[in-house]
Amino acid sequence: LLGHRYTRTFLETAVASLNAGCNLELSYGLRDNVFARIPQALAAGNVTLQTLRERVRPLFYTRMRLGEFDPPAMNPYSSLDLSAVQSPGHRDLAREAAVRSFVLLKNERGTLPLRAQDLPGKRLAVVGPFADNPRVLFGDYAPVPEPQYIYTPRRGLETLPANVSCAPGCREPRCQRYSRAEVVEAAGAADVVVVCLGTGTDVETEARDRQDLALPGHQLQLLQDAVQ
DSSP, rough: OTTTSSSSSHHHHHHHHHTTOOOOOSSSSSSGGGGGGGHHHTTTSSSOOOHHHHHHHHHHHHHHHHTTSSOGGOGGGOOOOHHTTTTHHHHHHHHHHHHHHHOOEEEGGOOOOOGGOOOOOOOEESSSSSSGGGGSSSSOOOOOGGGGGGGOOOHHHHSSSEEEEEEEEESTTTOOOOHHHHHHHHHTSEEEEEEEOOOOOTTTTTTTOSSSSOOOHHHHHHHHHHHH
């Protein structure tokens, strides 16, 4: 609220937030945060004890349901690890969610889908900064999965019966250093070219907005060189 000029102090912010229904703070820091002013607001009569109890109740209800106050042996969540999170069932569900969220804007001459039975002997080129860089594939606040579960476009396409080559052109999304020759050579020798472009958290994330929607750096040039 301070950043929006709605309040002038942390105390005012704590009062306004609690009275508006907010019960949890993503704080600026552990030692100096807005909700640390709640006792002061309560003492001054800016917040009632009844309001404070109403805000706290759902938080502790949720924590109790999660078993945070139980002995670890009684908490079923204590036994969960990455083997459960990355189970085949969960991975299949994630794959289905990805497939259902794809947006196909154009499919000239029926290029897609690529069928495995049509690919033996074909040459596929994967180009662009997202072609084979696991680090840039995840958005802000994304968990970090085990490396064996990360499939870059290159790794995924290499499971098909085709001759796959990779030419990123630039090694990171900002694409300041661009090797046009690398992309042109790979694309020119391929039957199918898969261009992998985007932004990623290197370019935009929370509190790091962009001034325009253009592809970063030389990515547009890379796209034009790949499809010419």
